[in-house]
Amino acid sequence: MSRIQLALRVPDLAASVAFYTKLFGTEPAKLRDGYANFAIAEPPLKLVLIEGADDEDTRLDHLGVEVDTTEAVHAATARLGEEGLATKEENDTTCCYAVQDKVWVQGPGREPWEVYVVKADADTLTRQQGSTCCTGTTDTAGHDAGEPVAAASVGCC
Numbered sequence: 001m002s003r004i005q006l007a008l009r010v011p012d013l014a015a016s017v018a019f020y021t022k023l024f025g026t027e028p029a030k031l032r033d034g035y036a037n038f039a040i041a042e043p044p045l046k047l048v049l050i051e052g053a054d055d056e057d058t059r060l061d062h063l064g065v066e067v068d069t070t071e072a073v074h075a076a077t078a079r080l081g082e083e084g085l086a087t088k089e090e091n092d093t094t095c096c097y098a099v100q101d102k103v104w105v106q107g108p109g110r111e112p113w114e115v116y117v118v119k120a121d122a123d124t125l126t127r128q129q130g131s132t133c134c135t136g137t138t139d140t141a142g143h144d145a146g147e148p149v150a151a152a153s154v155g156c157c
Contacts, residue, residue: 001068002066003040003046003065004063005063005064005066005116006045006046006060006063007048007049007060007061007062007064008047008058008059008060009050009051009052009058009059009061010049010050010052010058011052011053011055011056011057012054013034013035013036013051016049016058017049020038020047020049021038024040024045024047026038026041030097033125034051034125035048035049035050035125037049046066062111062113063112063113064115065113065116066117066118067115069117070091070101070117072115072117073103073115073116073117076103077089080103080105080115085105086105086106087104088103088104089102090102092119094124095122095126096125097123097124098118098119098122099118099121099122100117101116101117101119102114102115102117103115103116
């Protein structure tokens with residue numbers, strides 16, 4: 001089953017987990033230090049909460065489409081490339097307490113989107129060097145819309 005992913009950077013993880021547990025009527029599927037995700041069946045949504053700074057409002061971190069297989073990621077990569085979008089592939093990357101294969105693109109407003117598959121659990125939240133995962137703040141100078149930009153901050157989905 002595919003589902004849309006919404007990753008939010010939140011100032012108070014515990015309060016956010018409590019709120020979204022009530023809103024969606026389900027407990028987090030994964031709850032780790034500085035991180036929580038909800039695998040919501042109806043509507044089909046993967047809600048990711050990433051702990052941010054206490055003095056910041058909640059904000060969008062990135063968007064995604066979770067798919068079932070690496071083959072689906074490869075098919076998305078091919079389709080997006082054929083549509084003329086710049087893609088950045090990451091295979092066997094550790095991010096968000098998971099080992100993933102993924103492809104990144106950026107929308108016209110520089111919003112980062114990933115199509116990804118979770119292959120296994122991992123012990124670390126932090127993205128690997130060179131990964132676009134969990135962009136935080138991005139340096140968009142000199143980049144065209146649809147072109148992936150490197151992540152400037154740590155943290156992950």
